[in-house]
Amino acid sequence: MNSTTLKRGKLPFSALPGPMEGVMGPLFCRAAERLNMTDLWMTPFLRVTTGSVRKGKIRKFLLPFSQANKPVILQIMGTDPHKMVETANRAKELGVAGINFNLACPSMQVLKGGCGAALLQNHDFIKDLLRESIELGKEISISLKIRAGLNAPTEIAKIAESIMVTPPHFIVMHFRTAAEGYKKVSGRNERIKKAVKLFNDLPLIANGDIASYSEAEQVTTETGCAAVMAARGWLKNPNLMRDIAEKKDSTAEKQQSTLAHLIHYMSIDIPDDKLKSSKNAILDMMRYAIGCNHPLFRYVLDIHPNHLQTKLSIETIRHYLR
Ligand SMILES: Cc1cc2nc3c(=O)[nH]c(=O)nc-3n(C[C@H](O)[C@H](O)[C@H](O)COP(=O)(O)O)c2cc1C
Structure with a gap:
């Protein structure tokens, strides 16, 4: 695994795929x-x-991500900073480029366990976690993934205050609160812009409903964020990371062709004992890429x-995507 460290200061990337468990x-x-x-x-979250x-x-958890020798940031979720x-230190020994702590997951089960976004209101936890990470942060990048708040976007001011006591390398912020789940919410760019100001020099990666290079560009220009993260938008347009890196929108045909190849490549070379689970994996991905009502x-x-x-x-998939 490549152990490239993501250095403090300017980010070495303009877009990052959002972790997606499942x-x-x-x-x-x-x-x-x-x-x-x-x-x-x-990566999606590893539970501690x-x-x-x-x-x-x-090591086993990291395996799917470490095949191509690219930098891998391991996401960790838990309630005990120590x-x-x-766990993060052990991952460093395995060569990860960074650690991201999940304070963003809005699932009821996770919140009930006091994990994920529930920790946004636990300011002692935030301070302890970042203080415990100081030594590790000298070797690899430390980041947090947050939402704008647990219940209200006004919470972001206190969250930022706690984080800025011991700033990590960067922050990823999904603009919705945990209570807003995945609902349609207006004012994304205003929320991100406000957070960018609160986090001062700390690079902020904007996340939520970004599905094209043009949109990424608009969010960046309007908010001053350092980079963007896209999860579902990346599945809808698997060219998205390339488009952002190359500063252009790819054509609808190109996007469709890449999606067709993605689905096709997921369907080949599957061992016999994994056929059923593989079909489910393809459907899980397609649910976000094209939706459950799509003919494909x-x-x-x-x-x-x-x-x-x-x-x-490829031909069959293209036929259905057309
Ligand atoms: C199926 C699925 C699984 C997800 N799993 C994780 C996860 O493991 N860790 C995490 O921080 N966010 C997770 N997310 C949230 C996304 O990374 C992202 O923050 C969110 O979907 C908003 O961005 P988007 O509008 O680009 O999808 C998940 C989202 C989806 C749809």
């Missing part, structure tokens, strides 16, 4: 690498529960797992 499995990562869809990865996570388990940083989604739903490879040729 989507970013081995099949997706392998297909995305075949298409060179990104220059770096941020009763104790710090063993090295073998971290165990989280102990329904077509895949009806395919017997044994026939995935033969029934998902």
Whole structure:
């Protein structure tokens, strides 16, 4: 694994794919690498529960992301700063480029456990976590993924205050509050702009509803954010990271072609004992890329797992995407 450190100050990337638990499995990562869809990865969350996570388990967790020798940022979620940083130190020994702590997950189950976005109101936790990370931050990047608040966007001022006691390398902010989940919310750029000001010199990566280079450019210009993160938008337009790096919008045909290849590559070379779970992995990805009502989604739903490879040729997928 490449151990390139993401240095403090100007970010060495303008866009970052958003972590997606349940989507970013081995099949997706392998297909995305075949298409060179990104220059770096941020993993979905690794849970730190009763104790710090063993090295073998971290290595296994990182495997899908470390195939192409690109920088990998491991995301960690938990409630105990000491165990989280102990896990982060083990990941560093395995060569990760950075650690991202998840204070953003809005799932009810996660919030009930006091994890994810629930921690946005636990200012002692935020300060302890960042203080515990100081030594590690001299070697690899430390970042937080946050939402604008747990219940109200006004919470961001106090959150920023706690974070700025011991600033990490960068912040990723999804503009919605956890309570807003994934609802349609207006005022994204205003919220991001306000956070950019509060975080002062600390690079802020803007996240939420970005699906094209033009939109990324508009968000960056209007808010002064340092970079953007896209999750669902990247699945809808798998060229997105390339488009942003190359500062252009790719054509609808090109986007469709890359998506067709992504789905096709996920359907090939699957071991016999993984056919059923692989079909589910393809459907999970397609749910966000094209939606469950799309004719291609329904077509895949009806395919017997044994026939995935033969029934998902590029031509067939293109036919349904047209
Ligand atoms: C299926 C799915 C899984 C996700 N898993 C994670 C995760 O593991 N860690 C995380 O920080 N965010 C996770 N997210 C949130 C995204 O990274 C991102 O912040 C959110 O979807 C908003 O960005 P978007 O509008 O570009 O999708 C997930 C989102 C989706 C749709």
